Amino acid sequence: MAVRQDARTVTLATPGYEIAVAREPFAITTRRAGRTVLATAASGAFDVTRPDGTRVTPTKVASARWSHGTLDLSVATSDAATTLTVAVTPSADRYRVRTGVKGASAASATALHLDMASGGHWYGHGEAKSDAEGEPDTRQPWPLDAATGKEQVNDTSFGPASYLMTEPFWFTATSAGLYVDTGNLMRVSLGRLHPGVADFEVTDTASLDATFFVERTPRAVYQDYIGIAGRPRAVGATPAQFTEPLWNSWAQFYSTVDQKGFLEYARSLHDAGVLGHTMQLDDGWMTHYGDYTWNAKFPDPKGMSDQIHAMGYGFGVWITQWINLDADNYQVAKDKGYLLKSKQDPSQPCTVTWWNGKAGLIDLGNPDAYRWYEGQLKKLQADYGVDGFKFDTKFFDERCAASNGLDAAGYRRLGAELAQQFDLQGAGIRVHWTGAQKYGFVTRTVDKGTDWASLNAAVKQNLAVSVIGYPFVATDMIGGSDSMPPPSPEVLVRWAQAAALMPIEYSSTSPLKVYDFVNRTWVTYPPEVARHYAAATRLHAALAPYIRDQADRAVRTGEPIMKPLFFRHPDDPASYTVADEWLLGDALLAAPVLASGTSRDVHLPPGAWYDVVRHRAVKGGGLRGYRADLGTVPLFVRLGTSDTPRLLKILE
Incomplete structure (x- = not known):
């Protein structure tokens, strides 16, 4: 490590990169091979917000001292009575920055500001929230900096208890990265609050702990973060769940589902020869939200379960931890102290609003509440032959008070441990934040609309979730949902084809017929829709052994199954902005049609590829106007890999 100081700059030089700290105005720039790969924003590197809303910003470095491997900086600020302390500790492929405040009253938040252009294209984050209408159901930027205006990322509730799958990790095309511990x-704002600036503000603290990665490829940055967060300890789905789709009732019926309709739905799919491993009953079966008893629409739930099993399917139901105020269980849980408490009045339960009304939330930090909830799920299994569950819930809410010394991450852990006792049936669970990777859950991305924009958002969100460490991804239900009119025949088929080339298939809308709840009419699809849908499920089933091998690899190494082209081809500049293709493993490139029409442009990274549809070898580059009618899925096998022979055998 070489340390150089002059009147303007303090420079730390390692064999792989250097950190330049400008004295006035205070700024930090990271360079590799003489090129800037990440820099703090010109408007200021950090700031601290006081409880009254006043922002204190750094001005110049008052002192700098190198000792025991750390550069300690004392930085003057816009408030003469406040000093920012900054400790910079470099190591081989990263450096850690810890900040604090001296002389100030309590701070309500501390923020870091980075110049987005210095990193080129940005990735990571997970499911992206913005100010645009319909997000994130119909929008997900890829790369993150591709969004403009109201579609730029702007999430004011970014944290471990968020319903969205998010992670405090970002990386760039310059092979730099950021992890906020x-x-x-x-x-989090990526250009929305301040043009060209990535703003990362941590609330309820006067300090910040951030690690900056400096590598030679984006994939190496990803691996650095996985080294911190951890890789899956096990594969979060059974072989059958990797082979055939899960069928869930939501988009087919929404909450109007009843026993007769659910059985007809299952029987029609079974008779049509569309593959599936489980029939899962979504919202609409409970007497009240939070009561694990059947409403009048299900006169014989055990008989229904038996009929589902007789068709060769598993049987599952949707559950949540929210207990609505009108539920019988609410008064039971309130009287026994099983609900999270209010921050304002700890003698009362915390009341939150979710998409189905006002509710309390079971306090998993209370061992008795945990066992009570767990017991109700096991009783459903024992009494009605329920094989597994779709967990659709939060395990904590920041609007409530924690118990037993837990924080949001502690509740996430308890929720994950509870869920691991049960078969999640390929629907998985939405558990996230640094360290949650180890559970190996299947992750279904957030509900989507039913149009082309939603399909494209589904693909981008799968990529976004994959590159923050969750490899077992499925889109929201094939064809989407979100109380929109059913997908067009073209959208439904193209979505099924895209999902066939992802780790897990998650289905709902029947390719035979579906009820349009917006226009109050049944929609019967043309016969070719079921034919093409069934073909897509067979394609996925044929690829399942290859996909399962990638799943095992994810456990060994943390490598995503579905990944951006530049993970394997970092020296291909065009790959960094491709948002409608991906690699499944290292050897199969998926380029399904994600827009109306019968052709698309395809980008192939450098090298030799086999065009599965045209039965020909092709070189990397652009294929313009590649023809693909409704029954055709553009696929390309990388030649010369260990997986090439078996993929060619599967796909020929």
Whole structure:
């Protein structure tokens, strides 16, 4: 390590990169091979917000001291009575920055500001929230900097208890990365609050702990983060769940589902020869939300379960931890102290609003409440032959008070441990934040609309979730949902084809017929829709052994199954902005049609590829106007890999 100081700059030089700290105005720039790969924003590197809303910003470095491998900086600020302390500790492929405040009253938040252009294209984050209408159901930027205006990322509730799958990790095309070590709620803006600036604010703290990665490829940055967060300890789905789709009732019926309709739905799919491993009953079966008893629409739930099993399917139901105020269980849980408490009045339960009304939330930090909830799920299994569950819930809410010394991450852990006792049936669970990777859950991305924009958002969100460490991804139900009119025949088929080339298939809308709840009419699809849908499920089943091998690899190494082209081809500049293709493993490139029409442009990274549809070898580059009618899925096998021979055998 070489340390150089002059009147303007303090420079730390390692064999792989250097950190330049400008004295006035205070700024930090990271360079590799003489090129800037990441820099703090010109408007200021950090700031601290006081409880009254006043922002204190750094001005100049008052002192700098190198000792025991750390550069300690004392930085003057816009408040003469406040000093920012900054400790920079470099190592081989990263450096850690820890900040604090001296002389100030309590701070309500601490923020870091980075110049987005210095990193080129940005990735990571997970499911992206913005100010645009319909997000994130119909929008997900890829790369993150591709969004403009109201579609730019702006999440004011970014944290471990968020319903969205998010992670405090970002990386760039320059092979730099950022990890913010916190369990606190964050506010994240990528260009929305301040043009060209990535703002990362951690609330309820006067300090910040961030690690900056400096590597030679983006994939190496990803691996650095996985080294911190951990890789899956086990594969979160059975072989059958990797082979055939899960069928869930939501988009087919929404909450109007009844026993007769559910059985007809299952029987029609079975008779049509569309593959599936499980029939899962979504919202609409409970007497009240939080009561695990059947409403009048299900006169014989055990008989229904038996009929589902007789068709060769598993049987599952949707559950949540929210207990609505009108539920019988609410008064039971309130009287026994099983609900999270209010922050304002700890003698009362915390009341939150979710998409189905006002509710309390079971306090898993209370061992008796945990066992009570767990017991109700096991009783459903024992009494009605329920094989598994779709967990659709939060395990904590920052609006409530924690118990037993837990924080949001602690509740996430308890929720994950509870869920691991049960078969999640390929629907998985939405558990996230640094360290949650180890559970190996299947992750279904957030509900989507039913149009082309939603399909494209589904693909991008799968990529976004994959590159924050969750390899077992499925889109929201094939064809989407979100109380929109059913997908067009073209959208439904193309979505099924895309999902066939992802780790897990998650289905709902029947390719035979579906009820349009917006226009109050049944929609019967043309016969070719079921034919093409069934063909897509067979394609996925044929690829399942290859996909399962990638799943095992994810456990060994943390490598995503579905990944961006530049993970394997970092020296291909065009790959960094391709948002409608991906690699499945290292050897199969998926380029399904994601827009109306019968052709698309395809980008192939450098090298030799086999065009599965045209039965020909092709070189990397652009294929313009590649023809693909409704029954055709553009696929390309990388030649010369260990997986090439078996993929060619499967796909020929």
